[in-house]
Amino acid sequence: MKKNRRFKVISLFSGAGGMDLGFINAGFEIVWANDFFKEAVETYRKNIGEHIVYGDITEIKSEEMPNDVDLVIGGFPCQGFSVANTKRSVKDERNFLYKEMLRVIKDKKPKFFVAENVKGILSIGKGKVFEMIKEDFETLGYKVDARILNAAEYGVPQARERVIIIGNRIGVENPYPKITHWIDTKKYKSKKGLKKFVTVKDAIGYLSDVKICADPIVLNNNKIIYNHIASTNVYDKFWGRKYKVNQAEICDYLKEWRNKAGYTTKRVDEHFGYKYTAGHWFRKDNNSGSIPKPNDWWELKKIFKFDNKYDKVVTTMIEKEIKFEQSLRITNWDRPSDTITATGPEIHIDKERRLSVRECAILQTFPDNFEFIGSLNVMYKQIGNAVPVLLAEKIAKVIIKKLKEETS
Numbered sequence: 283m284k285k286n287r288r289f290k291v292i293s294l295f296s297g298a299g300g301m302d303l304g305f306i307n308a309g310f311e312i313v314w315a316n317d318f319f320k321e322a323v324e325t326y327r328k329n330i331g332e333h334i335v336y337g338d339i340t341e342i343k344s345e346e347m348p349n350d351v352d353l354v355i356g357g358f359p360c361q362g363f364s365v366a367n368t369k370r371s372v373k374d375e376r377n378f379l380y381k382e383m384l385r386v387i388k389d390k391k392p393k394f395f396v397a398e399n400v401k402g403i404l405s406i407g408k409g410k411v412f413e414m415i416k417e418d419f420e421t422l423g424y425k426v427d428a429r430i431l432n433a434a435e436y437g438v439p440q441a442r443e444r445v446i447i448i449g450n451r452i453g454v455e456n457p458y459p460k461i462t463h464w465i466d467t468k469k470y471k472s473k474k475g476l477k478k479f480v481t482v483k484d485a486i487g488y489l490s491d492v493k494i495c496a497d498p499i500v501l502n503n504n505k506i507i508y509n510h511i512a513s514t515n516v517y518d519k520f521w522g523r524k525y526k527v528n529q530a531e532i533c534d535y536l537k538e539w540r541n542k543a544g545y546t547t548k549r550v551d552e553h554f555g556y557k558y559t560a561g562h563w564f565r566k567d568n569n570s571g572s573i574p575k576p577n578d579w580w581e582l583k584k585i586f587k588f589d590n591k592y593d594k595v596v597t598t599m600i601e602k603e604i605k606f607e608q609s610l611r612i613t614n615w616d617r618p619s620d621t622i623t624a625t626g627p628e629i630h631i632d633k634e635r636r637l638s639v640r641e642c643a644i645l646q647t648f649p650d651n652f653e654f655i656g657s658l659n660v661m662y663k664q665i666g667n668a669v670p671v672l673l674a675e676k677i678a679k680v681i682i683k684k685l686k687e688e689t690s
C-alpha cells in the first residue's frame with residue numbers, strides 16, 4: 283500500500299458527526315456517512331463534509347456505498363436500549379437497527395468496526411440481546427469485544443459512560459485506549475501517570491458572564507462563540523393547594539366524622555380499594571399524615587357526610603412553580619459534568635438558564651468553530667446524541683495504530 287494512504291471509513295448513524303470528527307482528527311478519511319435526521323445532516327455537511335447521505339439506512343443498498351473500506355463505525359440508535367427508557371424491550375424495532383450495521387459489515391468486509399451504545403445494551407433481556415448482537419458479528423468472522431468507557435477518564439469534562447464494541451477480522455487483539463485521567467472513585471490502585479479529571483468550570487467557566495445570544499459572539503480576545511443560546515426554563519410546574527392547610531386539624535376533623543359514620547380506617551381503605559392510604563388521613567404523628575386529594579375528599583364526603591368547613595381549602599388547587607432547588611438538576615462545576623443528554627440540559631450554576639448549546643458542545647469536546655443547525659431543542663439533541671469527539675479520537679488512534687502495524 284502507499285505509505286501515506288489514509289484509512290477509509292463508512293460511518294452509519296452519523297448524526298452531527300461527533301464520532302466521525304474524532305476519527306478524522308486521528309487521521310481516518312470518512313468516505314461515506316448517513317443519517318435520516320435532517321438538521322444533523324445539515325450540521326454534518328456544514329462542518330465535516332458533503333459525503334453524508336441523507337436517508338433511511340434501511341432503504342439504502344450496500345452497492346450505493348463505496349467498497350474497499352478499512353473500517354465501519356456507527357452509533358446505532360440507543361433509545362430502544364437505554365436504561366433511562368423503561369419501555370426498552372427485546373421487541374423494540376430500533377433494537378434491530380444494528381442489523382443494518384451488520385449488513386454493511388457483511389457486504390464491505392472492513393478490517394475493523396467500532397460501534398457505540400448506551401450501557402443498557404449489556405443488560406437488556408438479562409444480557410441476551412447483547413449476546414445475540416455479539417454472536418451475529420462473530421458469525422461474520424470478527425473477534426468482538428465490548429467495554430464500558432467513561433469519557434472523563436480520557437480528558438473529556440463529562441462523566442459519560444458508553445459501551446464501545448470493537449471487532450476485527452485481522453486476527454489481532456481489539457485495542458482500547460488507555461485511560462489518561464483519574465476521576466473521583468476508589469478504583470485505582472495508583473494514580474501515577476494519570477492527570478486529574480477536567481471540570482465543568484475548566485471547560486465552560488469563561489462563558490458564565492457571556493450573555494446568551496442567537497448570533498455569533500466575538501469575545502475581547504477575538505474568539506468567536508457560536509450557538510451560545512439556551513433554554514431559560516429553570517422552573518417546573520405542579521398542581522398544589524392554593525391555601526395553607528393544617529394537616530393535624532384536618533386529621534382530627536376527619537376522625538370525628540369517620541367515627542360518627544361508624545367506619546374503621548380499614549373499611550375506608552376497602553371502600554377506596556387502597557391498601558394503606560386512608561391510614562395516613564387519620565394520622566398526624568411524625569409528619570406521616572397526609573391530606574386527601576380533592577377526588578378522595580369528595581368521596582369521603584359522600585360516605586362520612588361531613589359539613590363544608592374545609593371543602594374550599596382542601597380542594598382548591600392551582601398550578602405552582604417548583605424552583606430549581608427542589609427538583610431540577612444544576613450542573614456540576616468542580617467535577618466533570620453528568621451525561622449531556624439529548625433533551626433538557628442541566629441548569630447553569632447561575633440558575634438563570636440551562637447550559638447553552640455551545641456549553642453542551644464544549645462538554646462533548648466539539649471544537650469551538652463547530653456550528654450546529656436547527657431549533658434550540660434540535661441542536662441540544664444532536665449534541666446529546668454524540669460520542670465525545672475526544673473520546674472518539676482516542677479510540678480511533680489505537681485502531682489506526684493496529685491498522686498501520688498490519689499493513690507495514
Ligand SMILES: C[S@@+](CC[C@H](N)C(=O)[O-])C[C@H]1O[C@@H](n2cnc3c(N)ncnc32)[C@H](O)[C@@H]1O
Nearest residue numbers: 295297299300301317318319338339357668669
Ligand atoms: C446515537 S445517534 C449517533 C450520534 C453520532 N455517532 C455522533 O457521534 O454524533 C444515532 C443516530 O442514528 C440515526 N438513525 C436512527 N435510525 C436511522 C435510520 N433508520 N436511518 C438513518 N439514520 C438513523 C438518528 O437520526 C441519530 O442521529
